[in-house]
Amino acid sequence: MKEIRKKQFHITLAAALTAAALLILSFSACSREEESTGGSESTPSSSVSSSDPASSGTSQFVSSEGNGGSLSGETSSSNTASHGSATDDSYFSDVLFVGDSLTNGLYLYGDIKTADYCYETSATAAGAANVTPLLSMLSSKNYGKIYILLGINEMGSGTSSYIANYEKLIDTIRTRQPNAVIVLQTILPTNPEMTWDASIFSVENVQAKNRALAELAQRKGAVLVDTYSAYADGNGMMPASYCRDGVHPHASYYSIWCDYLRSHMVSS
Numbered sequence: 674m675k676e677i678r679k680k681q682f683h684i685t686l687a688a689a690l691t692a693a694a695l696l697i698l699s700f701s702a703c704s705r706e707e708e709s710t711g712g713s714e715s716t717p718s719s720s721v722s723s724s725d726p727a728s729s730g731t732s733q734f735v736s737s738e739g740n741g742g743s744l745s746g747e748t749s750s751s752n753t754a755s756h757g758s759a760t761d762d763s764y765f766s767d768v769l770f771v772g773d774s775l776t777n778g779l780y781l782y783g784d785i786k787t788a789d790y791c792y793e794t795s796a797t798a799a800g801a802a803n804v805t806p807l808l809s810m811l812s813s814k815n816y817g818k819i820y821i822l823l824g825i826n827e828m829g830s831g832t833s834s835y836i837a838n839y840e841k842l843i844d845t846i847r848t849r850q851p852n853a854v855i856v857l858q859t860i861l862p863t864n865p866e867m868t869w870d871a872s873i874f875s876v877e878n879v880q881a882k883n884r885a886l887a888e889l890a891q892r893k894g895a896v897l898v899d900t901y902s903a904y905a906d907g908n909g910m911m912p913a914s915y916c917r918d919g920v921h922p923h924a925s926y927y928s929i930w931c932d933y934l935r936s937h938m939v940s941s
Contacts, residue, residue, distance in 0.1 A: 752890050752897055760938050762787045767817030767941065769810065769853075771846075772796060773826055774921065775861060782924040783931045789816075798823045798839040799830075802846075811849040817941030819846055820934075822858040822900070824882055825920060829873045836885045843893050854941050857890045859883040859901040861930075862911040867919030874919060876909040896939045903933035 765788040770776050773796035780790040791807050801807060801823060821842070827835045843855055860879050865871035872878075883901055890897040904911045904922070911919070915926045922929070 752895065760935050762935075764935075764938060767815075769816045769819045770822075771801065771807065771819060772822040772858075775825060776822055778921055778924075778927055779930060782927040784928065785931050785934070789814075795826055796823055797826045798835060798842050799827070802838075802842045808845075808849070811846060816850055816853045818854045818856055818939060819850060820856040820858055820898070821846075822860070824860040824886075825863075828878055828882075829870075832882050832885050835882060836889050839886070839889060840893065843889075843895060854939055855893070855895040856939055857886050857895050857897050859886055859897065859899050861903075861920075861922075862901055862905040862909060864911045864913050864916055864919040867913060867916065880909060898934065898937050898939070900930060900933060903929050 762785060765785050768788040770779060770788055770790045770792070772779075772792050774792070774794040776790060776792040776796075777794060779785070780792060789810065791810050793801075793804065796804075823839065823842075824835060827838075839857075846853070846855060860883055862876070863874040863879055865874045865876065868874040879901070883899075887897050889895070904915065904926075906912050911922070915929075916922050
């Protein structure tokens with residue numbers, strides 16, 4: 674009888690520990706950089722799957738015409754970040770990065786350590802505006818610039834609904850941070866054949882959403898940063914050697930993103 678009770682106790686304890694671990698994993702990862710990360714490449718809390726276009730996820734949170742090129746020719750200079758000399762990282766001390774597993778990767782593998790980050794692996798523009806950790810961070814301090822990258826988890830949805838939800842998110846952020854510059858980052862290029870569905874992650878689909886983002890930035894008085902062009906090859910794709918799954922760059926290639934942001938500053 675004692676052995677049976679002992680076994681039952683162990684089973685109950687294991688179940689409790691498993692539930693606690695799942696609860697921790699499901700919590701949104703909003704953080705300020707307190708220590709550098711290094712060592713071998715690990716996987717951001719996301720992977721390509723058929724249930725979620727770009728991420729298995731832990732919750733439901735939260736460019737160009739032709740091939741290659743950039744969006745800069747399609748938007749006015751007043752709302753597009755222009756190229757300049759690289760800035761030092763004090764520029765990012767009043768920045769909040771908001772996004773999905775790609776922003777998670779930027780936090781883990783990038784070398785911008787002076788910014789704040791709020792990310793969720795399966796984040797979408799549709800759900801981000803209602804996530805408590807993000808709303809808490811927006812109330813925690815005054816930001817000069819808020820950079821957003823969302824869309825890779827909505828490649829399977831229509832562009833119009835994606836933009837409508839993105840607009841609501843901008844309005845939510847502006848309500849809480851009226852003095853911050855809203856910076857929209859274009860969706861990074863994909864390598865469609867490496868993904869689980871080449872038609873959903875096609876170059877044409879990414880570019881269509883990025884053109885709509887450029888129009889949204891103009892309409893809402895936001896600044897557009899064409900991060901798509903930082904990675905796109907002559908065919909408008911992310912080179913296969915740069916990424917592990919057609920969506921997420923290898924750890925060492927997040928430096929491209931960081932360097933692009935440093936050389937495309939916006940005024941706060």
